[in-house]
Amino acid sequence: MISVFKFFGKLPLSFLRATGFCFSWGYWFFSKKYRLRFKKNWETAMKYSNRQLDGTSLRLAVGRTGTFIFELPKIWCSKGLRDIVEVDGYAQVELLLRQGNGLICLSPHLGSFELIPRIFYETVPINILYKPSKNIFLNQILKELRPTKNIKMIEPNFSGIKKIFTALKKGEIVGLLPDQVPPYEHGITESFFGRPAHTMTLASKLILMTSAPVVWTQVHYKKSGWRVTITPWDLKKFANKDTFELTRSMNKKIEKLVLEEPESYMWGYDRYKMPRKILKPLHKNF
Numbered sequence: 590m591i592s593v594f595k596f597f598g599k600l601p602l603s604f605l606r607a608t609g610f611c612f613s614w615g616y617w618f619f620s621k622k623y624r625l626r627f628k629k630n631w632e633t634a635m636k637y638s639n640r641q642l643d644g645t646s647l648r649l650a651v652g653r654t655g656t657f658i659f660e661l662p663k664i665w666c667s668k669g670l671r672d673i674v675e676v677d678g679y680a681q682v683e684l685l686l687r688q689g690n691g692l693i694c695l696s697p698h699l700g701s702f703e704l705i706p707r708i709f710y711e712t713v714p715i716n717i718l719y720k721p722s723k724n725i726f727l728n729q730i731l732k733e734l735r736p737t738k739n740i741k742m743i744e745p746n747f748s749g750i751k752k753i754f755t756a757l758k759k760g761e762i763v764g765l766l767p768d769q770v771p772p773y774e775h776g777i778t779e780s781f782f783g784r785p786a787h788t789m790t791l792a793s794k795l796i797l798m799t800s801a802p803v804v805w806t807q808v809h810y811k812k813s814g815w816r817v818t819i820t821p822w823d824l825k826k827f828a829n830k831d832t833f834e835l836t837r838s839m840n841k842k843i844e845k846l847v848l849e850e851p852e853s854y855m856w857g858y859d860r861y862k863m864p865r866k867i868l869k870p871l872h873k874n875f
Contacts, residue, residue, distance in 0.1 A: 705764060777833060
C-alpha cells in the first residue's frame with residue numbers, strides 16, 4: 590500500500606487532480622448519504638453568501654474534494670514542492686517565531702490543508718493533532734508518510750494535550766483544524782452557518798492560556814500548484830474574552846474564509862456530527 594502511494598506521488602500533479610476529480614464525481618453518484626450531506630451543507634452556507642453562485646460552483650466543489658485527496662501522494666511523497674508552491678506571508682511567521690512563544694497555526698478544511706506542515710517543517714518543528722483512523726491501511730499510510738523529522742503527529746488525548754503545551758513553550762508550531770469535530774469533552778456546541786455544531790475549544794484555550802501568537806493559513810488552488818496565504822490573527826480584541834466567546838469568534842472567522850472560496854471547502858465532511866453526549870447549545874436560536 591505504501592509503495593503504491595509513493596508511486597502515485599511520482600505522477601504529474603495534473604494527472605492526480607484529473608483522476609481525483611473523476612473519482613469524486615463517481616463517489617457523488619454512488620453514495621446517496623454523502624451526496625445529501627454535501628448538498629445540505631452547501632445550501633446551508635450559501636444562504637450567508639453575498640456572491641451569486643450557480644450550479645457551476647457546486648459542481649466545481651464536488652470535483653475538488655476528490656482533487657484534494659488525490660493530491661496527498663504528491664504532498665507527502667514529493668521533494669519538489671517548493672517549485673510549485675507560492676507562499677504569501679511567511680515573513681510574518683518568522684517574525685512571530687522570534688518572540689519565543691511558539692505559534693498556533695489554524696487551518697480549516699479548506700483546500701489542500703495537508704500542505705501546511707510541509708511549508709513550515711524545514712524552519713521549525715510543527716506538531717499536528719491526529720486522530721488514528723479505524724482503517725488499518727489508511728492508518729499505516731498516515732503513520733509512515735505524514736510525519737517527518739520535524740512534523741510530529743500528536744493524538745488528541747490528555748498526554749497529547751500536554752505535548753502541545755510543551756511544544757509551544759519550546760517555541761515550536763502547533764497546527765490545528767479548528768473546524769474538526771472534537772470529542773465530547775473537548776468541545777462546545779456553537780453556531781456554524783446557523784446550525785449547531787460541536788466545536789473544539791482546544792484552540793481557544795491555547796490562545797487564552799499561553800502567549801503564543803496565531804496565524805490563519807489557507808491553501809488556494811492554482812493550475813500549476815498551490816498558493817498559500819498566511820495571515821496573523823490580531824488577538825488584542827480578544828483580551829477580555831472567555832473560551833466560549835473566542836470559540837464563537839473562531840467559527841465566524843472560518844465562515845468568512847469559506848465564503849471567500851466556497852469551491853474549495855470540504856462540504857462532504859460531517860461537520861455537524863454530534864458526540865453521544867451532547868452539550869446544551871449556547872444559543873437557543875439555531
